[in-house]
Amino acid sequence: MRTVIIEDEAFAADALENQILQLRPNAQILEKLESVEESVKWLKTHEQPDVLFCDIHLSDGSSFEIFKQVDLQSPVIFTTAFDEFAIEAFKVNSVDYLLKPIKKDALERSIKKHESLQQGNMQQELENIRNLLRNGPLKPSVAKKSRFMVKSGQSIKVIQQEEIAFFLAEEGIVLLVNFDKQRFVIDYTLDQLEEKLDPEKFFRANRQLIVSINAVARAEPYFKGRLLLQTEPSAPGDQVISSNKASAFKKWLDL
Structure with missing residues (x-):
């Protein structure tokens, strides 16, 4: 499983890498990327991974900006601090999410979902991502404190x-x-x-x-x-x- 992690908190990226390797010792962590700019550059110059673990909020903007600039062919598993209700729209067959702090059993379910995907279903769900992107970033339903x-x-x-x-x-x-x-x-x-x-x-x-x-x-x-x-x-x-x-x-x- 050739994997890329996009996460701007180094400790969170390292923790996720360790969890993935515990569950799938043969997995390859190709790269850990910290920003939109770095991720776009890497994805445009390297073969795309089997799966992408991607935080929503990065140091220089939303990860949605990456997918607007890159013709993504890899399935994405989002990682986020949003509550379950706020990210319900992301729950499609080939794209899962992990709620921070990431628990090992939830990570295992997401990896199994990725492994069970058929190519036809994957392409349909990637189109779902593109539709979300065309409509703009998902607005979380977290109330802002005044x-x-x-x-x-x-x-x-x-x-x-x-x-x-x-x-x-x-x-x-x-x-x-x-x-x-x-x-x-x-x-x-x-x-x-x-x-x-x-x-x-x-x-x-x-x-x-x-x-x-x-x-x-x-x-x-x-x-x-x-x-x-x-x-x-x-x-x-x-x-x-x-x-x-x-x-x-x-x-x-x-x-």
């Missing part, structure tokens, strides 16, 4: 979306920081917040930071195509945007 409830001393405080400067992962916790520089511990991971926040107003800058567009002070060129982000109020440390995310960040800012 406010957060936080603890302030012995009381509960409501913080509106417009008051939030950024979310910061620090020493195993996630902090909400408002424009008054107040910091509140919240019970969400950055991955969970990324799905719940309005993408027009918040951007996942790196593994530590989700920033509000109103908190961006400047972004300066950094080493190897990266950007050094400065926020107001100031986020601690050097907040660097990777070269893979730099173009998406500029587009988000409408530069």
Whole structure:
């Protein structure tokens, strides 16, 4: 089973690779790709794999952009943090999905589904993907949060979306920081917040930071195509945007 994994979180890609090899020791992991740009380039210059495991949200955009640029002949198994209801439209015979965190029994079922496919059914289901793409990306049914409830001393405080400067992962916790520089511990991971926040107003800058567009002070060129982000109020440390995310960040800012 010649396999390609498209996943922008290195630890998640490594974990999926290990699970696949545990279930199918003879599988070949041809490549692990991290971005839309990298995936398009690889798929255009290499023989297509037997199966493609593909995250929906990548560092530089949606994985749907890959399939708009590549004449895909391989079946796809999507991996996603969306809930089951939101991705029901993807449940077609030759295209499955795995809900993160990926469980080994679910992975086994997806691989068996792939192995049982007949070529005729595969072509029909690939056409289903193309129809989805022509109609635009699937909009998840996850409600976007407009406010957060936080603890302030012995009381509960409501913080509106417009008051939030950024979310910061620090020493195993996630902090909400408002424009008054107040910091509140919240019970969400950055991955969970990324799905719940309005993408027009918040951007996942790196593994530590989700920033509000109103908190961006400047972004300066950094080493190897990266950007050094400065926020107001100031986020601690050097907040660097990777070269893979730099173009998406500029587009988000409408530069």
